[in-house]
Amino acid sequence: MALQSVIREPIVQGIDLKLSMQMLKKSSLIPSDLTDTLLLVGSGWDDYSFKTSFTVMHFGPDAKKTELGTTKIGYKDQQHGWTSEKFSTKNISLSDDFFSLGQDVDFYRKLQGGLSADAALAVLQALKDVIADPQRLEDVKNEQVFRESLMRNVSWSVIRDQFKRVLAGKPELTSFHFSYQTNGDEQRAGVDVSFKVTPHSLPSTNVHVLIGRNGVGKTTILNDMVETILSDTTGRPHCGKFLIYDSLGSEPMPTDYFSSVVSVSFSAFDPFLFPADQPDRSKGVAYFYVGMQSPGEGPGKRPPKTTEALTEDFITSLESCFRVCLK
Numbered sequence: 001m002a003l004q005s006v007i008r009e010p011i012v013q014g015i016d017l018k019l020s021m022q023m024l025k026k027s028s029l030i031p032s033d034l035t036d037t038l039l040l041v042g043s044g045w046d047d048y049s050f051k052t053s054f055t056v057m058h059f060g061p062d063a064k065k066t067e068l069g070t071t072k073i074g075y076k077d078q079q080h081g082w083t084s085e086k087f088s089t090k091n092i093s094l095s096d097d098f099f100s101l102g103q104d105v106d107f108y109r110k111l112q113g114g115l116s117a118d119a120a121l122a123v124l125q126a127l128k129d130v131i132a133d134p135q136r137l138e139d140v141k142n143e144q145v146f147r148e149s150l151m152r153n154v155s156w157s158v159i160r161d162q163f164k165r166v167l168a169g170k171p172e173l174t175s176f177h178f179s180y181q182t183n184g185d186e187q188r189a190g191v192d193v194s195f196k197v198t199p200h201s202l203p204s205t206n207v208h209v210l211i212g213r214n215g216v217g218k219t220t221i222l223n224d225m226v227e228t229i230l231s232d233t234t235g236r237p238h239c240g241k242f243l244i245y246d247s248l249g250s251e252p253m254p255t256d257y258f259s260s261v262v263s264v265s266f267s268a269f270d271p272f273l274f275p276a277d278q279p280d281r282s283k284g285v286a287y288f289y290v291g292m293q294s295p296g297e298g299p300g301k302r303p304p305k306t307t308e309a310l311t312e313d314f315i316t317s318l319e320s321c322f323r324v325c326l327k
Contacts, residue, residue, distance in 0.1 A: 017035045019122040021092045023054075023084060031177040035061040038126050040092070042084050043070075047149035049080040056107075058115060058123060066114050069107040071127060073100040078190060100127040105162045105172055113166055130162045153197035161199045164236040180225050182240030191240060193219055219265075223272050229261055230275055230287055260286035266302060268292050 023039040024030060030039065036059065043053035052072040059065055071204075076097045086098075102108055108131065111120045122262075130137035137159075140146050161173035176197040184190030197206045210218045213312050228239045242253035257280060263274055270292070278287040278294060289295075293302035294309065305313070 019119075019126055021094075022090055023087060023092055025084075028204075030057070033063060034065075035063050036061055038123055039157040040073075042082075042110045047152050048073075049075075049151035050074070050078070050145050051082045051084075052145065052149045053103075054083075056123075056127070058119065060115075060119065066110065067111050068102075068114075068123070070103040071100045071107060072150040073098060073127065074140075074143065074150055075099070076140065076143060082254070094126065094128050097145065098128045099136055099150075100129050101154060101159075102129070102131065102163065103147075103153060105158070105166055108163050108166045112169055123155070131159065131167055157199065164209070175199065177245040178257070179243050179245070179250075180221075180240055180245065182224070182227070182238070188217070188238065193221070219270070219272065223263075223274075226261055226263055226287075229258055230285055231232060243314075255284070258285050260288065262288045263288060265289075265291040265293075274302065 019036055019038055021040065022034075023040040023042060025042050030041070037056040040056070041055040043055065044051060045053040047053075052074050054071055054073060056068040056071050057065055058068060058203075073084065075086055076099075078086075099118070102111075111123060115123065124132040128136065130140065162170075165172050176195065179192060179194040181193075183189040193210075195208055198222060199206075210216050210221065224239050224258065225242075228242065236282045242257070243250040244257065246271075265272075265274070274289045274291075274293065275287055278284075280286065292304055292310075294305050295302070
């Protein structure tokens with residue numbers, strides 16, 4: 001079973017993936033010669049009298065150690081106290097009464113990207129992880145220990161938009177709050193536009209529209225925003241600045257905040273000089289242009305696309321849509 005499938009169906013029980021699970025009370029006692037082992041290091045962290053936290057480490061067949069992070073483990077009808085007191089032996093095998101939940105997105109990111117698919121499945125199965133088993137999540141979501149301890153620092157939106165997506169190899173959905181500002185000058189008014197995105201909000205907040213009469217500067221603002229993101233704007237006063245916001249206020253946006261930018265313009269009379277496409281993300285923010293102008297290798301006016309080129313673009317895009325629908 002591929003790792004990407006585990007959030008759509010329960011993990012097959014009884015798979016022999018040769019992984020033993022052990023527990024230590026102190027991290028200073030970790031052996032250096034473990035192989036094919038999942039090690040739980042207990043923590044005294046208290047969640048309303050529940051003590052469910054464990055640091056998880058995976059040791060592969062070559063004794064390579066991967067520190068996965070923190071998970072919390074509970075069991076059905078748990079009445080406070082230490083989860084570890086329910087473990088009968090040093091070599092642990094969790095029954096179906098147990099369930100666990102990783103405590104941050106990095107836990108699932110390390111499973112997805114740091115281990116082989118088989119090893120990740122073995123870890124998820126051994127821990128009785130609820131992200132990998134939707135039915136288990138449904139069965140235990142009303143357990144007191146699950147609500148008060150396992151989900152103390154995790155919300156349902158994080159489970160849905162981050163944990164499940166990352167485990168399936170998809171990017172997590174995150175909230176955004178940023179603005180673009182310019183001071184203006186004698187020829188231009190200042191600009192202050194804010195963008196706040198909340199996943200799954202109704203109505204949707206991930207589409208924003210600039211509205212105004214012809215010639216008031218809507219396209220100019222958008223192109224200045226693109227230029228500000230893609231290049232050093234020192235000495236170009238028409239370009240502004242981006243700020244990001246959190247509960248403490250605002251700060252300048254990091255240069256790697258956006259992974260890519262796409263300009264879409266289907267005006268045959270657009271006077272703007274769009275940057276050359278830059279698909280290599282290792283060089284910084286990627287850039288792609290979609291529109292009526294021909295591809296350019298550098299700065300300068302791009303000639304309009306021919307009818308044949310537009311037809312080829314349409315066919316290529318249609319084929320891409322079909323491929324996505326068939327996945």
